[in-house]
Amino acid sequence: xxxxxxxxxxxxxxxxxxxxxxxxxxxLEIEPENIDIVNEIFRSAxxxxxxxxxxxxxxxxxxxxxxxNVLDMIRQSELRITEEIMNxxxxxxxxxxxxxxxxxxxxxxxxxxxxxxRKLQSxxxxxxxxxxxxxxxxxxxxxxxxxxxxxxxRSIIQEARKLGNHVYEVYVKLDERCVMKSVRAYMVFQAAExxxxxxxxDPPVEQIEEDQFGDSxxxxxxxxxxxxxxxxxxxxxxxxxxxxxxxxxxQELGNTDKQNHLNPNVTDKPRKGKENQKxxxxxxxxxxxxxxxxxxxxxxxxxLFSELIIDRGRLEQIARKSQIPDLIETVEHMxxxxxxxxxxxxxxxxxxxxxxxxxxxxxxxxLAKDLNKKVQLVVEGAETELDxxxxxxxxxxxxxxxxxxxxxxxxxTDERIANNKPEEGxxxxxxxxxxxxxFIEVVDDGKGINREKVLKKAIERGVISEEESYSLSDQxxxxxxxxxxFSTADKISDISGRGVGLDVVxxxxxxxxxxxxxxxxxxxxxxxxxxxxxSLSIIYSMLVKVAEEIYAIPFNSIVEITTNSDNEVYTLHxxxxxxxxxxxxxxxxxxxxxxxxxxxxxxxxxPLYIVIVRKGDQTxxxxxxxxxxxxEIVLKPLGRYLNQLQxxxxxxxxxxxEVALIIDTNQFFNEKG
Amino acid sequence: xxxxxxFKLGEEEYALDIEFVQSIERIQPITRVPNAPSYVKGLMNxxxxxxxxxxxxxxxxxxxxxxxxxxxxxxxxxxxIELGFIVDQTSDVIDVSRDELxxxxxxxxxxxxxxxxxNFSGRLIILLKMEELVxxxxx
Amino acid sequence: xxxxxxxxxxxxxxxxxxxxxxxxxxEVVGEAVNGxxxxxxxxxxxxDIVTMDITMPEMDGITAVKNIRAMDPAANIIMCSxxxxxxxxxxxxxxxxxxxxxxxxxxxxxxxxxxxVLGS
Numbered sequence: 001x002x003x004x005x006x007x008x009x010x011x012x013x014x015x016x017x018x019x020x021x022x023x024x025x026x027x028l029e030i031e032p033e034n035i036d037i038v039n040e041i042f043r044s045a046x047x048x049x050x051x052x053x054x055x056x057x058x059x060x061x062x063x064x065x066x067x068x069n070v071l072d073m074i075r076q077s078e079l080r081i082t083e084e085i086m087n088x089x090x091x092x093x094x095x096x097x098x099x100x101x102x103x104x105x106x107x108x109x110x111x112x113x114x115x116x117x118r119k120l121q122s123x124x125x126x127x128x129x130x131x132x133x134x135x136x137x138x139x140x141x142x143x144x145x146x147x148x149x150x151x152x153x154r155s156i157i158q159e160a161r162k163l164g165n166h167v168y169e170v171y172v173k174l175d176e177r178c179v180m181k182s183v184r185a186y187m188v189f190q191a192a193e194x195x196x197x198x199x200x201x202d203p204p205v206e207q208i209e210e211d212q213f214g215d216s217x218x219x220x221x222x223x224x225x226x227x228x229x230x231x232x233x234x235x236x237x238x239x240x241x242x243x244x245x246x247x248x249x250x251q252e253l254g255n256t257d258k259q260n261h262l263n264p265n266v267t268d269k270p271r272k273g274k275e276n277q278k279x280x281x282x283x284x285x286x287x288x289x290x291x292x293x294x295x296x297x298x299x300x301x302x303x304l305f306s307e308l309i310i311d312r313g314r315l316e317q318i319a320r321k322s323q324i325p326d327l328i329e330t331v332e333h334m335x336x337x338x339x340x341x342x343x344x345x346x347x348x349x350x351x352x353x354x355x356x357x358x359x360x361x362x363x364x365x366x367l368a369k370d371l372n373k374k375v376q377l378v379v380e381g382a383e384t385e386l387d388x389x390x391x392x393x394x395x396x397x398x399x400x401x402x403x404x405x406x407x408x409x410x411x412x413t414d415e416r417i418a419n420n421k422p423e424e425g426x427x428x429x430x431x432x433x434x435x436x437x438x439f440i441e442v443v444d445d446g447k448g449i450n451r452e453k454v455l456k457k458a459i460e461r462g463v464i465s466e467e468e469s470y471s472l473s474d475q476x477x478x479x480x481x482x483x484x485x486f487s488t489a490d491k492i493s494d495i496s497g498r499g500v501g502l503d504v505v506x507x508x509x510x511x512x513x514x515x516x517x518x519x520x521x522x523x524x525x526x527x528x529x530x531x532x533x534x535s536l537s538i539i540y541s542m543l544v545k546v547a548e549e550i551y552a553i554p555f556n557s558i559v560e561i562t563t564n565s566d567n568e569v570y571t572l573h574x575x576x577x578x579x580x581x582x583x584x585x586x587x588x589x590x591x592x593x594x595x596x597x598x599x600x601x602x603x604x605x606x607p608l609y610i611v612i613v614r615k616g617d618q619t620x621x622x623x624x625x626x627x628x629x630x631x632e633i634v635l636k637p638l639g640r641y642l643n644q645l646q647x648x649x650x651x652x653x654x655x656x657x658e659v660a661l662i663i664d665t666n667q668f669f670n671e672k673g
Numbered sequence: 674x675x676x677x678x679x680f681k682l683g684e685e686e687y688a689l690d691i692e693f694v695q696s697i698e699r700i701q702p703i704t705r706v707p708n709a710p711s712y713v714k715g716l717m718n719x720x721x722x723x724x725x726x727x728x729x730x731x732x733x734x735x736x737x738x739x740x741x742x743x744x745x746x747x748x749x750x751x752x753x754i755e756l757g758f759i760v761d762q763t764s765d766v767i768d769v770s771r772d773e774l775x776x777x778x779x780x781x782x783x784x785x786x787x788x789x790x791x792n793f794s795g796r797l798i799i800l801l802k803m804e805e806l807v808x809x810x811x812x
Numbered sequence: 813x814x815x816x817x818x819x820x821x822x823x824x825x826x827x828x829x830x831x832x833x834x835x836x837x838x839e840v841v842g843e844a845v846n847g848x849x850x851x852x853x854x855x856x857x858x859x860d861i862v863t864m865d866i867t868m869p870e871m872d873g874i875t876a877v878k879n880i881r882a883m884d885p886a887a888n889i890i891m892c893s894x895x896x897x898x899x900x901x902x903x904x905x906x907x908x909x910x911x912x913x914x915x916x917x918x919x920x921x922x923x924x925x926x927x928x929v930l931g932s
Contacts, residue, residue: 638725
């Protein structure tokens, strides 16, 4: 079998289980008595073991095997959870994660697990070595024993003979690769009892039940069936390699030894399986049917769909021009269907942000220990969904923000006590949906951002001049910490790195089409708020014309569209403005900022359209010549060659096949506005 | 041996390693990109992909292309960057061995994208360095 | 061609088993991800044979065996167990499972088991 076919699935599922174990371990730390949690962990470890063994990752399999044993003892209440055990298990999970990562990167997942396996074994049984020796000694003893019968059995045999039964000695040899010999033996017993009555076994049935025998065992069977029938029935059991049935005469059974180990109670069923599965069963999870799809296929689907939307736009134009009712009706129907289809396609790419969030509790726990801080991480809105592409990228920035909150945001425990704050710091990680955006916030209840410190450092580093510093609002000061090479920590720590950091976060978020802002109150804490687009690829927009060029303005930033004939244009301090709904709205001439070549002399009395757009609570008006109408457009990235064009966020292809640029309205709001 | 695609900029002959060339296209509508470097002619829709188009003459500081019937766009890809280069005319694809490639050029004529000069049966062809052409000036 | 229902909560294991079975000419008529799902699918699909994982969420394999056998006393069920699950395998056998195979799966062992169970 080519195992590579399964590798991807193996890695994915292994990661899920590692994550599940981590999550449950954290819960277990809080509720060490909760057996349900142990069961969950056990189940994940168990599945991991099975998968690893199947793939031939022996180190991983043996590690998970020992881990499972320890967990089993805990859930059987044979072992009490101690901090030491928790730490060993945590280390195990880290090691497992490391191995899985190694496998993912093309490695063979080997790792030196002897030390940790030894630890796990010594948890299970401090004197494990002696135990093994004892077992093997018993095995030897078992295989050399002779099959002997006592008086009582002899009388049974005699009775049976009178009824026409034969006495058979049945020698059964199991496949040496057989893993659960005792269960195989049980199946042999079961089959034999269908044929007659077992009056004795060698080794004794208790030893067989405990797996304490070699590859073979012998039965004494009373049956009225003939020898071949018995052989055939027993050979048909899996992993039974050989069955030798010999009929015994009375003479051969004559030697009686009263001191031997007797086991007439073969018919007693072996011990019942442990009933501890029940606890985990009661915890119902909704089961939905799903399949896994390669993300590339989804991307291709999305691309093809995008093409379709472009054609749809074109078709709509043709239909409108043609005035053919049937065509118009059909196109309208197609539009409705494709809108539904679009919803579905976009939805398929949506993944709960939980995928990213769920690794944070563990990270925060470890970090808090390293920093010797007490912290409670509260996660809200983990079910909020985001485009898969965003999910893949958002992890690192969030890690950074969380580390920053722990390291720089929260005070040391002593400081907190001195300031009459709860000893335990609180970090809130929250995701929620609003309009066409998803927001993710990292909020701490620490000391807040020190305006003076930030300014001092910014001036030191030449990020701003001293004069500039006086006129900055708090918001503007806070955003300085996103400047490159900025670090507010007095001491450089390993946790948040060496000043590389928040600027990278900002760049990353912006590359995803998002923004990040900071709120902070001295002594009460800080909040970092990330705003991300819900979907990356298809956006509703208004097409506008500036001279002969067509631009798209995303709908979600548009407040309203008006004309200059309805609103008088004033000039304030050299800036053209209009008064709109009681607000003074500065105007941006797209013709000027985009240096649009003038084709002919402007018609004097033609009204100009003003598209009013918003960022936060600020508004500005973009001056255009004509508004062409609303359209769904497919965002096409400009690629690395043309990134960071002033005022442009991307391009799209219009119904006529030409390229139009998408305006990034946010860039027209100046920072000091 | 390297395969190079030879094209004309005015009367001069230039070439690109064919390894980086994806296709040769006729001129299609190009959308101007505001605030971009002057040699960026604009964006073109090439079968659903939006590709930046470079006026190669401008990029190399040897004038500006006037579109004619012979004007072509060489679509190239270097790492993840796809670019189209406007050239006056494409001529042919030729094989050049490494030692036919003259790397020396008098210092006065040296420029960043210079990748060597080929003397191909009397024709002098300048090979351009793709990795230099995909660089944008830091704004 | 015998029809098989594969029951395992790990998609990985299901895929592996399915490959083995399909390569050997069996028809995998369904896959179930837990015991409850298995019982339902068994009722619906009436497969010739079932491969049943033991440790699963919602309803474990042993309970599923009991339920399926209650529905169809002739049901052919093979337990797929990991190492170290003897007591549970035993309980499953007592509950009427016809055979068991131990993970990691070896194709020949799986096939041997299926042939035996279907042959008997």
